[in-house]
Amino acid sequence: MEITFKGKKLRKLCQEQREAQKQLGEKCARKLRTRLADLMAAEAVTDLITGRPHPLKGDRAGEFALDLDGGKRLVFESANEPVPLNEDNSIDWSKVTSIRIVFIGDYHD
Numbered sequence: 001m002e003i004t005f006k007g008k009k010l011r012k013l014c015q016e017q018r019e020a021q022k023q024l025g026e027k028c029a030r031k032l033r034t035r036l037a038d039l040m041a042a043e044a045v046t047d048l049i050t051g052r053p054h055p056l057k058g059d060r061a062g063e064f065a066l067d068l069d070g071g072k073r074l075v076f077e078s079a080n081e082p083v084p085l086n087e088d089n090s091i092d093w094s095k096v097t098s099i100r101i102v103f104i105g106d107y108h109d
Contacts, residue, residue, distance in 0.1 A: 001039055001040060001041075001042045001043065001044070001045075001097055001098065001099060002079070002097065002098040002099070003036070003039055003040065003098075003099055003100075003101065004079055004098070004099070004100045004101070005100065005101050006100055006101060006102045006103075010101050010102075010103075010104065013032075013104060014032065014036055014101065014104075017029060017033070020032055020033070024068070024069075024072065024104070025069075025070075027069050027070075028068050028069040028070060028072055031051075031067075031068040031069045032068055032074065032104065034050075034051075035050075035051050035066045035068065035074050036074075038050055038051065038066075039066075039076075039099065043097060044093070044094050044095060044096055044097055045064060045078075045093040045094070045096045045099070046093050046094040048066065050066075051066035051067045051068070051074075052066070052067045053065075053066055055091070055093065056075070060075070060107065062077055062078075062091060063075050063076065063077050063102065063103075064076055064077070064093065064099075068104070070106075071106040071108065072104065072105055072106050073103075073104070073105070073106070073107060074101065074103075074104050075101070075102055075103040075104070075107065076099040076100060076101045076102060077099065077100050077102055078091055078093075078096045078098070078099060078100075079098040079099050079100040080095070080096055080097060080098050083096075084096060
């Protein structure tokens, strides 16, 4: 799967292990590395099986999350143009092959 980032800070957090450990702690940084590898290996979002993959609701509708550690999540959205939709206008995650990481942290705070 193709992965892009919402901004430079997220890119740095995902690409530099030292930065991830500094901001997230060692255990969460290790989980982040694993989840990024899972995303790169997947052909579509629905291929993901670890990290309790789940679509989000409410003010985060249209986004998808993977668990990291201690309540932290890796949150992404479809970067496909156009975004593949089901007949009910919900996102067809089985056809999403390009994502944009938009948030890493605890969105419940």
